[in-house]
Structure formats: structure tokens, C-alpha cells
Amino acid sequence: MRSLWSRLMRPFRRENRKRRAVPADDLPKLTERPWVAHSAELAETKVSTVARRLPSLVTRSMRLAWQAGPRDTLAAVVCNLLAGVFTAFGLLATTEVLYALFAEGPTPERVREALPSLALVGLAFTLQGALQSAAGWAQSRLDPQIERAVQNRLLDLTTGVELAALDDSDFLDDLQRAETRGTMAAPLMVVYTIDVLTGLVGLTAAAGVLGVLHPALLPLLLLTAVPLCWASVRAARMGYFTQLALAASRRRRWILSDLMTNRHQAAEVRSFTVRDLLLRQYDELSSRERDVELDLALRQTLTRTAGDALQGLATVAVYAALGWLLWRGSVPLAVAGAAVLAIRTGKTSLANLVYAVNRCYENGLYFADYLHFCDGAERRLPKRQGELLAPPGRFELIRAEGVTFTYPGADSPSLRGVSVELRRGEVVALVGENGSGKTTLAKILAGLYDPEDGEVRWDGTSLWRMDPALLRERIAVIAQDHTHWPMTARHNVIMGRPDVPEAVEAAIASSGADEVIAALAHGYDTLLDRRFDGGAELSGGQWQRLAAARGFYRDEPLLICDEPSAALDARAEHALFERIRAHAAGRTVLLITHRLASVRHADRVYVLDQGKIVEQGDHASLMAAGGLYAELYGLQAEAYR
Numbered sequence: 155m156r157s158l159w160s161r162l163m164r165p166f167r168r169e170n171r172k173r174r175a176v177p178a179d180d181l182p183k184l185t186e187r188p189w190v191a192h193s194a195e196l197a198e199t200k201v202s203t204v205a206r207r208l209p210s211l212v213t214r215s216m217r218l219a220w221q222a223g224p225r226d227t228l229a230a231v232v233c234n235l236l237a238g239v240f241t242a243f244g245l246l247a248t249t250e251v252l253y254a255l256f257a258e259g260p261t262p263e264r265v266r267e268a269l270p271s272l273a274l275v276g277l278a279f280t281l282q283g284a285l286q287s288a289a290g291w292a293q294s295r296l297d298p299q300i301e302r303a304v305q306n307r308l309l310d311l312t313t314g315v316e317l318a319a320l321d322d323s324d325f326l327d328d329l330q331r332a333e334t335r336g337t338m339a340a341p342l343m344v345v346y347t348i349d350v351l352t353g354l355v356g357l358t359a360a361a362g363v364l365g366v367l368h369p370a371l372l373p374l375l376l377l378t379a380v381p382l383c384w385a386s387v388r389a390a391r392m393g394y395f396t397q398l399a400l401a402a403s404r405r406r407r408w409i410l411s412d413l414m415t416n417r418h419q420a421a422e423v424r425s426f427t428v429r430d431l432l433l434r435q436y437d438e439l440s441s442r443e444r445d446v447e448l449d450l451a452l453r454q455t456l457t458r459t460a461g462d463a464l465q466g467l468a469t470v471a472v473y474a475a476l477g478w479l480l481w482r483g484s485v486p487l488a489v490a491g492a493a494v495l496a497i498r499t500g501k502t503s504l505a506n507l508v509y510a511v512n513r514c515y516e517n518g519l520y521f522a523d524y525l526h527f528c529d530g531a532e533r534r535l536p537k538r539q540g541e542l543l544a545p546p547g548r549f550e551l552i553r554a555e556g557v558t559f560t561y562p563g564a565d566s567p568s569l570r571g572v573s574v575e576l577r578r579g580e581v582v583a584l585v586g587e588n589g590s591g592k593t594t595l596a597k598i599l600a601g602l603y604d605p606e607d608g609e610v611r612w613d614g615t616s617l618w619r620m621d622p623a624l625l626r627e628r629i630a631v632i633a634q635d636h637t638h639w640p641m642t643a644r645h646n647v648i649m650g651r652p653d654v655p656e657a658v659e660a661a662i663a664s665s666g667a668d669e670v671i672a673a674l675a676h677g678y679d680t681l682l683d684r685r686f687d688g689g690a691e692l693s694g695g696q697w698q699r700l701a702a703a704r705g706f707y708r709d710e711p712l713l714i715c716d717e718p719s720a721a722l723d724a725r726a727e728h729a730l731f732e733r734i735r736a737h738a739a740g741r742t743v744l745l746i747t748h749r750l751a752s753v754r755h756a757d758r759v760y761v762l763d764q765g766k767i768v769e770q771g772d773h774a775s776l777m778a779a780g781g782l783y784a785e786l787y788g789l790q791a792e793a794y795r
């Protein structure tokens with residue numbers, strides 16, 4: 155007995171809860187949210203706190219439902235309420251039937267007396283059934299509409315937030331919580347809110363009937379709800395805290411799973427024989443999660459069992475009170491019969507109501523996560539000042555002054571007081587060792603990151619005052635870590651812009667991708683993804699040529715080339731740099747490269763070291779200065795000699 159008790163109580167012990175929250179030894183520490191330690195979040199999910207927040211959560215969910223499908227929302231609410239009204243009506247009519255049947259007089263007479271009420275009972279329950287079906291239909295039509303609305307909002311915000319938000323692990327955790335349970339909770343909130351209304355109408359009907367029959371029965375009926383409420387809320391909180399505690403672990407597991415199933419990593423997974431390591435790490439996380447889930451299932455079952463047992467006792471007390479009233483002659487038999495019916499209906503409505511309130515509470519916790527994410531993401535939409543201006547179609551000068559930038563969560567800035575100038579018609583190069591800040595600076599010049607200090611101006615107008623979407627329209631990028639878009643070759647070049655065949659061909663020819671297209675089975679219309687039937691795959695250099703074609707096709711006043719030739723062969727690289735130089739006529743090119751021979755012809759070179767500009771000038775003056783540039787150039791030249 156003692157050992158059974160000890161086993162049952164094991165999951166409740168503090169030291170065991172803590173042990174499960176400790177990550178596996180060979181994994182970097184996760185920012186876990188052990189549910190025993192987070193007093194702020196614990197406070198947020200207190201019954202009283204959630205009860206206070208529930209009305210606003212319910213209002214926001216109903217507003218969402220109204221926006222997603224006003225007709226279906228109205229139909230669901232009205233049909234459910236009317237169904238509740240007819241339940242009450244049927245109950246009252248049943249009471250009348252019982253009064254007639256238990257009255258004095260001959261049986262045929264009493265049955266005849268009961269017939270009109272019986273007809274009303276039939277009518278009420280038929281209408282109630284029909285209305286409930288209609289409500290169910292409206293609710294099932296509403297579900298996908300709400301789901302679509304919340305998903306769209308989540309994706310709209312996630313793709314709209316400033317880029318830095320996606321480097322912030324707290325934001326990513328919030329996103330994961332919103333994306334997994336949060337979006338699912340939104341339609342459920344609406345369903346259970348409507349169920350709460352229905353339950354309330356049913357309970358009011360039963361309570362009204364009971365109150366009329368005998369005032370002592372009503373508080374007793376309500377008493378039966380207390381254990382049920384307690385158990386449901388407690389179980390819901392346990393579930394929520396477990397989800398909270400597992401959020402970081404789940405994200406880690408998802409990343410591991412992606413590494414193991416993504417074909418881009420498949421070769422390295424095999425050649426580095428990391429399969430066992432990845433499988434073991436994945437299994438450690440999932441077995442830890444399984445333990446936590448099993449622990450939760452046990453604790454929830456114990457809580458619900460305790461609630462059910464207490465509710466059983468309360469029900470016995472209600473019937474005992476009724477029997478006592480009958481025995482003392484305080485209520486006649488007809489009233490007792492009607493009371494039994496009202497108690498049964500009341501209990502069903504109460505159980506439905508408690509269930510619906512509890513599910514509202516439970517889903518409210520997750521829906522609050524979704525709203526928390528949306529509110530947080532809205533605050534992280536690019537902030538701009540005053541009326542937004544369109545950037546100039548062509549500019550004369552882009553100037554960055556004293557730019558400092560630190561990535562979210564980083565200990566030190568990646569850029570410190572950097573100032574650069576880019577003039578129309580120039581090729582400006584950024585060089586420096588790995589991690590010196592070149593890509594970060596390029597992203598700031600393109601308005602992708604906002605500097606924490608300093609400013610970027612296009613023809614004297616600060617980027618703070620420009621419409622970010624229009625600004626990005628003026629910039630073409632040939633990115634270092636370009637995406638292999640799962641689209642046709644043509645769409646990989648035009649990327650959502652109007653398809654102008656001659657311009658596509660020109661961009662393809664400029665980047666040397668024409669040879670790539672010629673070798674494809676369906677030319678421009680070949681789908682570049684092996685995961686689809688008939689899809690083709692390209693080599694690293696072939697993808698890079700296509701990425702370059704994408705940059706040229708946009709033909710915008712600023713072209714940013716970040717390591718555009720890292721995967722190209724010597725001939726393709728030479729041709730690409732020739733093309734980039736030609737492209738600069740009337741436009742501006744910002745070139746980031748480690749191939750220093752390619753920057754010899756740049757109008758100006760900025761040399762970065764640990765986030766600072768340490769040298770600037772053209773090739774000749776930098777070589778003459780004999781600094782970092784000359785050293786790096788010398789090392790590369792030496793290798794060729």
C-alpha cells in the first residue's frame with residue numbers, strides 16, 4: 155500500500171519535476187520554462203486572473219469569429235440560444251404533464267388533461283433538436299473560416315516583423331507556442347463560448363423550475379458543480395504548464411527532426427556519421443517529453459477522479475435532501491417527480507456549462523499565447539516616423555553615419571560607429587575577415603535591420619521616414635545564403651515581378667545561367683525541386699548563377715552582391731564580375747567578397763575589422779598604406795604565385 159502510494163505521488167514531488175526539466179548532458183542548455191519555477195506565468199494562469207481575463211479573451215475570439223464569418227457566427231449564436239430556450243420550455247411543459255398525471259381523479263381523465271402539455275413537450279424537443287443541428291452546421295462552417303483568419307494573421311505578422319525579431323529566441327518561442335496550440339485554440343474558443351451561452355440558458359431554465367418547486371433545491375444543485383469546476387480547472391492548468399515547459403524542447407526536437415529528414419543535410423548526416431548522435435539527441439528529448447506527458451496524464455486522471463468522486467457525493471446529498479423533503483411532506487409527489495427531472499436537466503446543463511467554461515479557460519490560455527504573439531509581433535513591425543515617404547527612383551548618395559548594431563541576445567555589437575558612402579555609378583566593396591560585420595552592414599544599408607545608433611540616409615532622407623516595402627523594391631540582392639526556391643527556373647528569376655521574356659533572357663545571359671537553362675528538360679519551365687515529380691536539381695554554382703540572374707532581373711538603383719561568386723568556376727566568376735562592373739553604370743553596386751582580385755577595380759573599398767571600419771580608399775591607396783587590406787591581398791596573391 156505504502157509503495158503504491160509512493161508511486162502515485164512520485165510525479166508530484168518537487169525533486170522529480172526538477173529532474174525532468176534538466177536537459178541531456180551533451181546538449182547545450184535550453185532556456186527551459188520549468189513550471190515550478192515561473193512564478194510570473196503561474197500567477198498569470200491563476201483561476202482568478204484567467205477569470206478576469208476570460209471576458210476579454212471571449213470578446214476577442216468572438217470579434218475574430220465575426221470578422222471571419224458574420225453570418226455563420228450569428229446563426230450559431232442565435233440557434234444555440236433558441237435551442238436552450240426550447241429546452242427550458244420543454245422542461246416546463248414536462249412539469250405540467252407530471253402535475254396533470256399526479257392530480258386527483260380517474261386515470262383516463264388525468265391522461266386527457268396531460269395531452270396538450272405532452273404535445274407541447276414533443277414540439278419543444280423537436281424544435282430544440284432542429285435548432286441544435288442548425289447550430290452545429292453553422293459552427294462547423296465557422297471553424298475553417300476562423301482557422302484561415304488566424305493562420306493568415308500569424309503568417310502576415312511573421313513575414314512583416316523586423317528581421318531582428320527572427321534572431322530573437324524569445325520571439326521564436328512565442329511564435330512556436332502561437333503556431334502550434336494558439337492557432338488551434340482560436341476556433342475552439344468560439345465553439346466553447348457559444349456552448350457556455352447554451353449551458354447558461356439550460357441551467358437558468360432548470361434553476362428557475364427548481365426555485366419555483368422548492369427554494370432549498372437550487373443551492374444544492376449548484377453545490378454539485380463545485381468539485382467538477384475545481385477538477386477541470388486544475389487539470390487544465392497542469393496541461394498548460396506542461397506545454398509551456400516543453401516549448402523549448404519541442405522546438406529543439408523539431409530542428410533535429412528537420413536536420414534528419416531534409417535532403418539538403420542528408421549527405422552530411424551520412425558523411426559525418428552524425429546519424430547516431432542526432433537520433434540519440436532526438437530520442438533523449440522525446441523520451442523526456444514522453445515522461446513529462448505520462449506524468450501529466452497520471453496527475454490529470456487523479457485530479458479528475460477526485461472531482462468525479464466529490465461530485466457523486468454532492469449528487470447523493472441533493473437526492474437525499476429531496477427524499478427528506480418528500481418524507482416530511484414538505485413537497486407533494488408530483489413536485490418531487492418534476493424536481494427529479496429538473497435536477498437531471500440542470501445537472502446535464504451544469505456539466506455542459508462547466509465543461510464549456512473549463513474548455514474556454516483551457517483554450518483561453520493558448521489563445522492568450524496567440525494574442526500575446528500577435529500583440530508582440532505588432533510592436534515589432536518596422537517602426538517608421540511620421541508620414542512615410544517613397545524612396546527616390548534613382549538616388550545620388552546613400553550615406554550611413556555612426557551606425558552601431560547589436561543582434562538580439564548578443565553580448566557585443568556586430569557594428570560599432572560605422573560610416574560609409576555609396577554614390578550613384580560606383581562599385582563600393584566591403585572586405586574583411588569572417589565575422590567582421592560586412593553582411594550585417596549590407597543589411598542595414600538595405601533597411602533590413604534598424605541600427606540602434608546612427609542613421610542611414612538615401613539622398614538625405616533617413617530610412618526611418620521611408621516606406622520599408624517601397625525601399626526594398628529599389629534594391630536588388632545577390633545573396634550569400636540565397637534560397638533554392640521550389641519554383642520553375644523562370645519564377646526563380648522573376649520572383650513575383652511581371653514576366654518580361656526578353657529581360658529574363660538578358661538577366662540569364664548576364665549571369666551565365668543560360669547554359670544551365672539550356673540543359674534543363676523543360677528549359678525555363680523546369681521545376682527546380684526534386685521533391686516534386688519531374689523536378690530537377692542544380693549544382694551549387696548553377697544555383698548561384700540563377701541567384702545572380704535574379705539580382706540582375708530586378709534592375710534597381712542599388713545592387714547588393716554578397717559573396718556572389720563563392721561557388722562559381724573561374725570563367726563564370728570572371729564573367730560575373732565583368733557584368734557587375736557594367737551593371738554599375740547609372741546604378742550602384744555594393745560588393746562583398748573575399749576574392750580581393752575582384753575588388754581591384756572598385757571605386758572605393760571599406761575594410762572592416764571586428765565591426766569597425768579600419769581602412770578605406772581605392773585598391774592602390776590601400777596597398778600603399780600597407781595595412782590589413784594589403785596583408786590580406788598579399789596572402790591571396792602569394793597563393794597564386
Ligand SMILES: Nc1ncnc2c1ncn2[C@@H]1O[C@H](COP(=O)(O)OP(=O)(O)OP(=O)(O)O)[C@@H](O)[C@H]1O
Nearest residue numbers: 321561564568586587588589590591592593594595
Ligand atoms: N543572426 C545573427 N544573430 C546573432 N549574431 C549574428 C547574426 N548574424 C551574424 N551575427 C554575428 O555578427 C557578426 C558579424 O557577422 P556578419 O555576418 O555581418 O559577418 P561577415 O563579415 O559578413 O562574415 P563572413 O565573411 O563570414 O560572411 C559575427 O560575429 C556574427 O557572429
